[in-house]
Amino acid sequence: MEVNQAAAKLRAQLADPDQIIVCPGVQDGLSARVCLHKGFKNLYMTGAGTSISLLGQPDLGLTPVTDMIRNASMIASLDRSVPLIADADTGFGGPLMVSRTVESYILAGVAALHLEDQVLTKRCGHLGGKEIVDIETFVSRIRAAHEARKRLRSEIVLIARSDALSATLFSSSSPEIGTEEEETKEEKQERGFQEAVKRLKSAVQAGADVAFFEGLQTRDQMRRVVGEMAPTPCLLNMVPGGVTPLISAREAKEMGFKIVIWPCFAMTAAYLAYQRAADELLCTGEIKEPEDRRGGVKEIFEVCGLSECVEFDKLVGGSAFRNGV
């Protein structure tokens, strides 16, 4: 498959009324390889996981755009027939920078990316105290992305994300402070919900294909956002320990979502496995081979393409592996 056909494939998946696109979050080569090996039909490159695995830092907007591009490019290259949806945070700057970011993601073979309305010093959507840019700035990010896509004649899917609901909940005041009575929590929720929907609708008018309402807090809000945004397809973000109730892909599909991402899927699995293995080595001074002998180095290399590498070398007349591996 050619580098840029993954976007067309994702568009066909989006157009299929029977399908919900389920994306495990991956942050590095191994997590992507395992998911590909298991047969997932789509992958999601998590910005949080990229920050954690490349920098050892939390999701606070610390990853330089070049690291994000390099990671997305590597993951997209592992199997070009599996469309990759990638986190592009805020786009990493003003409209010119957003356009360069989008061009780079396109050239990397990414099938879809999401751009959000947080300020540049962004943070994980499920942390408190977020701040957002004004709606004009957000829409100009989306417009810049759309222009970049047109310029490269690319079909890359643009996903607009709004963090307005939780940003509103954490903001200290209503816009009419002094003139109105203190808002109740429910009124704030409703104002934040409406603001996010307004932003997502404006983003769709500016060229976005999919709506990503970040930080949904109830099942009722989930259903509402799908209804409000129709016919624009909606993405659901499932973050264990976050603010959104966790539901299955089947329930998400019944609610009308078209994409569901599990960004922390690989990062949590890796974290817990590292913890267990670290405890074992620290406490006993050794790592016992499991009885079924799974997880050996050759098995891991195999999942990461060992045989394909050997075959390729042979096919083109190389001799590096003439004595086997």
Ligand SMILES: C[C@](O)(C(=O)O)[C@H](CC(=O)O)C(=O)O
């Ligand atoms: C989707 C997300 O942007 C990501 O980086 O994967 C994060 C997930 C997370 O930090 O747990 C987000 O929801 O902001």
